[in-house]
Amino acid sequence: MADADEDVIPRSGPLLEDVDLSEEIQDFRFLGTATGNDVKIPKRGEKDFEPHETALHPLFVRMGRTLSKGEDPIGDDGLRGQRMWFLPEEIIYLVERGTIDLRWPATGDDEDGRGLPMSLQAAYAMFLGEQQGLGGALTFERYSVYSGLKRAGYTVLRAASFEGSGPPATANCYPPLPQRTWQAGLLSLAWLKYIFHNSEKEGHERLDYGLGIAPGLYRSYADIYRRLALIPWYDPTNTQITAASQSSPTDGEIRVTYHVWKPGSATFKKSDHGPPDFRIAVVDARETTAPSLQQLGNLMATLPYEPPKVEDQLYQKLKHGYKNVILAIVDQGVVSYLRISDAAFGRERLYERAGRGFGGKRGGRGGRGRGRGR
Known part of the structure; x- marks a missing residue:
């Protein structure tokens, strides 16, 4: 009986409607975190959990069916106009990320007609060394450089010299000829x-x-x-195109392999790629020796003439040069990048720089302490 009476007795304590929140002590510790500027993590590389541009491909396919299309080299079956062509390095990279399902072509014995699923090891065995007859085989060294740059978020495309010596040197590979009048002469x-x-x-x-x-x-x-200044120095602004420079081919082991653009580059478009930010030549350290001066000269002759900006710093001009290329040296999977520039040390005179004074802000030597407590 006593237990039943105790359940009826109301519990002591303030009711919710009697509590005045303005009389309680407020906690302002987390007030500083409520700012208007949200902190964003910089996006580098591709994320598997984010929406990809390929989601619009079915829409583009339906739009493209309204236009006439030539004969498909594989056949005029139901998949005509729905195929997408990939390069060997792109296939291996997508298989590594788990984006695509790679299968061996179907035969008459297959029940589902979809072919045999291929593993990543099978993709490596299939596509590494592909296009050997074209002189531009995809080697392990080239794919190591390609996959590393793609994971870092760079846009990587094959250069014209990927499968051979590439086009000969043109007028844009050399400084423009000066236009002189008879008074200037x-x-x-x-x-x-x-x-x-x-x-x-x-x-x-x-x-x-x-x-x-x-x-x-x-x-x-x-x-x-x-x-x-007694020793003559090399001036890249005075070099001119000759018949010998047009006929001298680049070395098969040292030539520009990839064109690379920075993540979010404003100069890159699918319709117009624009000039690349970097030109990379992949070199196998176990098969190729240190390049000679003639090999580097033939390689530089195929690069466009890009003089440094006038407002750049001295060391930035020497680093960029009038032409530059990056050697990606691969030693058993370890990639080291080395920049080679066609710089003019004679034009950038170090002794003509305006030096800055030492010491404090007002010039002269800074104040010297006389000991603690003095």
């Missing part, structure tokens, strides 16, 4: 006469003092460095 002749006279006089003075500096008054170190 007379002025240049006068300057040449003046420079030749001064250089001849300066040459006699240098012979009198050997390779040292002639006595005199020098206002800066730049004047002394100019006097020490």
